[in-house]
Amino acid sequence: MSTFQAPKGTYDLIPPDSATYLAVREALSAPLRNSGYGYIETPGFEDVALFARGVGESTDIVSKEMYAFETKGGDKLALRPEGTASVLRAALEANLHKGGNLPVKLWYSGSYYRYERPQKGRYRHFSQVGAEAVGTEDPALDAELIILADQAYRALGLRRFRILLNSLGDKECRPVYREALQGFLRDLDLDEETRRRVEINPLRVLDDKRSEVQKQLTGAPMLRDYLCDACKAYHDEVRALLTAAGVAYEDDEKLVRGLDYYTRTTFEFVHDGLGSQSAVGGGGRYDGLSEMIGGPALPSVGWALGVDRTVLALEAEGVTLDIPATTSVYAVPLGEEARRVLFGLVTELRKAGVATDFAFGGRGLKGAMKSANRSGARYTVVAGERDLAEGNVQVKDMESGEQQAVAVGDLVAVVQGKLA
Numbered sequence: 001m002s003t004f005q006a007p008k009g010t011y012d013l014i015p016p017d018s019a020t021y022l023a024v025r026e027a028l029s030a031p032l033r034n035s036g037y038g039y040i041e042t043p044g045f046e047d048v049a050l051f052a053r054g055v056g057e058s059t060d061i062v063s064k065e066m067y068a069f070e071t072k073g074g075d076k077l078a079l080r081p082e083g084t085a086s087v088l089r090a091a092l093e094a095n096l097h098k099g100g101n102l103p104v105k106l107w108y109s110g111s112y113y114r115y116e117r118p119q120k121g122r123y124r125h126f127s128q129v130g131a132e133a134v135g136t137e138d139p140a141l142d143a144e145l146i147i148l149a150d151q152a153y154r155a156l157g158l159r160r161f162r163i164l165l166n167s168l169g170d171k172e173c174r175p176v177y178r179e180a181l182q183g184f185l186r187d188l189d190l191d192e193e194t195r196r197r198v199e200i201n202p203l204r205v206l207d208d209k210r211s212e213v214q215k216q217l218t219g220a221p222m223l224r225d226y227l228c229d230a231c232k233a234y235h236d237e238v239r240a241l242l243t244a245a246g247v248a249y250e251d252d253e254k255l256v257r258g259l260d261y262y263t264r265t266t267f268e269f270v271h272d273g274l275g276s277q278s279a280v281g282g283g284g285r286y287d288g289l290s291e292m293i294g295g296p297a298l299p300s301v302g303w304a305l306g307v308d309r310t311v312l313a314l315e316a317e318g319v320t321l322d323i324p325a326t327t328s329v330y331a332v333p334l335g336e337e338a339r340r341v342l343f344g345l346v347t348e349l350r351k352a353g354v355a356t357d358f359a360f361g362g363r364g365l366k367g368a369m370k371s372a373n374r375s376g377a378r379y380t381v382v383a384g385e386r387d388l389a390e391g392n393v394q395v396k397d398m399e400s401g402e403q404q405a406v407a408v409g410d411l412v413a414v415v416q417g418k419l420a
């Protein structure tokens with residue numbers, strides 16, 4: 001072991017487990033790629049003000065969890081704590097919303113950074129797959145995203161997750177509710193920090209996990225009773241579309257989520273096998289965000305699914321993904337001359353699209369065959385001086401154990417035929 005370790009709250013993805021992460025990323029994004037979403041990649045850091053404005057000064061993310069720093073050139077940047085603000089910033093900068101082709105549907109996958117107290121399922125460096133549909137107000141779009149996330153989790157084999165759904169209202173009805181809620185909360189017995197939260201982000205208090213706070217919230221005004229007719233109709237339509245698609249959800253009127261920019265539809269995917277870090281993904285509508293970061297009004301909706309927690313959810317359900325061996329053929333040379341010839345054949349096989357690996361380092365037959373086994377290759381190609389003198393190599397079927405001499409010049413075609 002070296003003197004260095006991964007920083008606190010981080011971990012390395014290492015083979016063979018890393019293959020599961022790749023497969024999860026792939027599976028979470030597959031439904032998006034199948035539904036008109038285009039891939040977008042933005043920098044790992046942004047102007048810190050983008051997050052301060054776009055995520056909200058009063059959120060935990062901005063006030064406590066952000067890795068903010070000043071560069072040598074004096075720029076104030078932050079490692080991205082989430083994807084939505086960056087993606088919208090990029091879409092506006094590239095004028096994607098002006099092409100007359102709304103909604104702009106984008107998906108992304110990458111690393112995010114939050115200075116949190118590390119726990120199982122809560123890391124300082126984690127990974128998300130996300131989707132944003134920018135520029136359109138249509139309940140079918142909200143429903144589409146929820147349906148696609150549901151499909152992604154189901155395709156992975158997950159079953160013990162639930163969808164929590166709520167509406168946060170809009171700029172008509174939310175302020176009225178906010179005031180009513182503040183009136184209620186100001187009369188409660190709350191600590192200093194929560195009192196501050198009552199003033200800047202009162203909806204977040206509903207989300208407080210502490211039981212002494214939850215107990216006092218009985219009888220709090222509920223947003224549901226304050227929704228304007230337009231928000232109510234919108235929400236009913238989203239729910240009807242989900243029901244028609246056979247996607248089960250639970251109404252959760254306390255679901256508010258951490259970001260300031262959410263409006264109307266808000267949802268979370270929770271998994272019942274994860275303990276307190278139960279949210280595997282979440283999202284919602286953010287009709288006001290574009291204007292908050294200096295763009296035009298662009299009603300939008302999106303989600304982000306946590307890759308790390310999805311992997312933990314698979315473990316909790318005992319689901320192992322069927323990940324095919326990456327190597328099809330493993331070449332084992334016996335002797336110097338065979339090494340040169342087989343190394344050439346390996347390159348030929350790879351060029352022909354056959355996943356091939358080679359016993360490097362001049363190892364003995366026994367050790368090399370062990371590596372061949374470990375690689376999961378279906379076929380081993382072994383050659384010694386005598387085989388080569390006859391113009392052959394030996395192709396061994398690792399499943400049946402059968403071995404067959406194949407002429408050097410025929411190897412690629414023979415192997416391709418066997419694998420087809």
Ligand code: ATP
Nearest residue numbers: 121122123126258279280281282304305306308309
């Ligand atoms: P939580 O309430 O658990 O803190 P969040 O509301 O902060 O979650 P979002 O900002 O909605 O999370 O991010 C979407 C998803 O990203 C989460 O549902 C979760 O799966 C994942 N995620 C968020 N923060 C972390 C983290 N620190 N470590 C690992 N995964 C995370």
Ligand code: MG
Nearest residue numbers: 060061114258
């Ligand atoms: Mg959080």
